[in-house]
Amino acid sequence: SAETRHVAIDLGASSGKIALVTVRPDGLEVQEIHRFDNIPVETPQGLYWNMLSLWKDIVAGLRKLSGQNIHSIGVDTWAVDFALLDEHDLLLDGVHHYRDPRTNGIMERVQDEYGSWKVYQRNGIQFLPFNTLYQLLSVKQDHPQLLTQARTLLMVPDLLHFWLTGVKKTERTNASTTQFLHASTGQWDTLLLEDLGLPHHFLPQITEGGEGAFPLREDLQQELNFPSVKVVPPGTHDTASAVVAVPAEGENWAYISSGTWSLVGTELEHPVLTEEAFERNFTNELGVSGTVRYLKNVMGLWILQECRRSWGHADYLELYREADEARDTSLFDVDDRRFLAPGLDMPARIQTWCKEHGGEVPTTRGEVVRAVLRSLARQYGQVIKDLQSTTGKTLQQLHIVGGGAHIEPLCQWTANETGLTVLAGPTDGTLLGNALTQAMFVRGWSLSEAREKLKQNIKPRVFTPAVLQV
Numbered sequence: 245s246a247e248t249r250h251v252a253i254d255l256g257a258s259s260g261k262i263a264l265v266t267v268r269p270d271g272l273e274v275q276e277i278h279r280f281d282n283i284p285v286e287t288p289q290g291l292y293w294n295m296l297s298l299w300k301d302i303v304a305g306l307r308k309l310s311g312q313n314i315h316s317i318g319v320d321t322w323a324v325d326f327a328l329l330d331e332h333d334l335l336l337d338g339v340h341h342y343r344d345p346r347t348n349g350i351m352e353r354v355q356d357e358y359g360s361w362k363v364y365q366r367n368g369i370q371f372l373p374f375n376t377l378y379q380l381l382s383v384k385q386d387h388p389q390l391l392t393q394a395r396t397l398l399m400v401p402d403l404l405h406f407w408l409t410g411v412k413k414t415e416r417t418n419a420s421t422t423q424f425l426h427a428s429t430g431q432w433d434t435l436l437l438e439d440l441g442l443p444h445h446f447l448p449q450i451t452e453g454g455e456g457a458f459p460l461r462e463d464l465q466q467e468l469n470f471p472s473v474k475v476v477p478p479g480t481h482d483t484a485s486a487v488v489a490v491p492a493e494g495e496n497w498a499y500i501s502s503g504t505w506s507l508v509g510t511e512l513e514h515p516v517l518t519e520e521a522f523e524r525n526f527t528n529e530l531g532v533s534g535t536v537r538y539l540k541n542v543m544g545l546w547i548l549q550e551c552r553r554s555w556g557h558a559d560y561l562e563l564y565r566e567a568d569e570a571r572d573t574s575l576f577d578v579d580d581r582r583f584l585a586p587g588l589d590m591p592a593r594i595q596t597w598c599k600e601h602g603g604e605v606p607t608t609r610g611e612v613v614r615a616v617l618r619s620l621a622r623q624y625g626q627v628i629k630d631l632q633s634t635t636g637k638t639l640q641q642l643h644i645v646g647g648g649a650h651i652e653p654l655c656q657w658t659a660n661e662t663g664l665t666v667l668a669g670p671t672d673g674t675l676l677g678n679a680l681t682q683a684m685f686v687r688g689w690s691l692s693e694a695r696e697k698l699k700q701n702i703k704p705r706v707f708t709p710a711v712l713q714v
């Protein structure tokens with residue numbers, strides 16, 4: 245039909261959003277349906293996501309649409325985290341947060357004892373201490389009975405799709421973030437898991453985002469009463485959905501998906517599994533339609549979010565104004581591991597880093613925010629340089645999608661540090677990419693047709709690199 249309607253459910257590390265995206269011949273209409281906080285819960289047994297509360301909000305959001313003519317529903321969330329289910333599909337343990345310290349030291353052990361290059365050659369995934377691989381090893385170390393009891397492992401969006409449909413499958417884009425999906429076979433790397441002493445009987449079949457549909461569970465369908473709905477999993481890794489929503493032209497573009505994390509990368513047809521890519525710790529995550537998301541995680545706005553929390557949730561615009569007026573102090577390495585864990589001492593951690601490195605310490609809020617944003621931009625500059633050298637691409641445009649596209653000083657500093665024209669927007673790229681991927685299935689579009697549709701609506705803001713004064 246001329247008009248199709250897609251419900252995108254996007255869970256990020258700090259909030260969830262549900263939107264109804266209507267696709268018409270002349271463009272897209274985005275209607276926000278429900279927005280809610282995602283607040284992790286600290287317990288004596290570790291840091292957990294509140295899955296039950298998230299599910300409650302998903303159903304509450306869908307209820308607001310009940311009876312309407314919706315064509316499809318799809319969920320995306322952050323990567324790497326998972327649930328283990330027993331033979332009755334009961335949750336064994338909750339879903340741990342990837343920032344839970346339970347993985348401390350595990351990645352390093354695998355790197356030393358098994359060998360990093362050996363792992364990288366198999367899957368081309370960047371070494372991050374919280375990858376599913378190391379989380380599973382921590383379960384094996386601390387609670388091995390859970391792995392024996394488990395019948396199914398579901399990644400977070402797969403769990404939500406299971407609760408919506410009753411179907412247990414793993415969507416490919418998010419499966420690639422586990423660090424045990426084989427780069428050339430495209431299947432679970434059972435050999436790697438066996439080498440590391442991990443079972444794999446609980447790994448479901450892999451499906452492609454945007455390429456399949458499942459009926460809504462009967463009881464939900466009865467309650468929600470959508471006349472002709474299907475659940476169409478999109479690229480369920482939020483970053484995969486965000487990349488779909490890059491309003492790209494031609495070949496020579498890179499992106500920053502800028503939210504809690506900054507994912508700095510480019511779209512490729514084939515993975516780069518070279519020693520250079522390995523040394524620079526680039527990842528070859530998978531995107532929709534067989535694409536490769538060649539990118540690197542940069543710590544992102546997380547550092548700012550945690551500083552703000554320590555300042556009693558100060559107003560962001562106020563903070564940017566203070567940063568604009570503040571003096572420059574030392575920049576710092578945003579990717580230092582010390583910034584990964586949650587903590588109200590984030591400003592103090594930054595100050596300690598600067599002291600240790602003999603720099604000028606930021607003291608006021610404005611100075612801290614300025615140092616965070618400028619240090620992020622500097623790191624983007626470095627990653628873009630490495631991106632070009634490891635892929636041989638000559639980049640011309642850098643798209644910023646996600647919340648960070650709102651932050652003008654960050655966009656401008658990023659243009660200056662990378663020397664690339666920055667195109668900022670859409671700010672709700674993940675939601676749009678999720679909905680567009682559902683539309684690809686429902687309407688039979690290709691990825692480039694989806695992006696053409698997006699470009700009818702999105703006019704990015706342009707930031708030109710400042711000319712260096714010599």
Ligand code: LRH
Binds near residue numbers: 257322481483504541
């Ligand atoms: C961003 C993101 C990122 C992952 C991280 C765990 O939300 O999905 O791509 O590395 O969360």
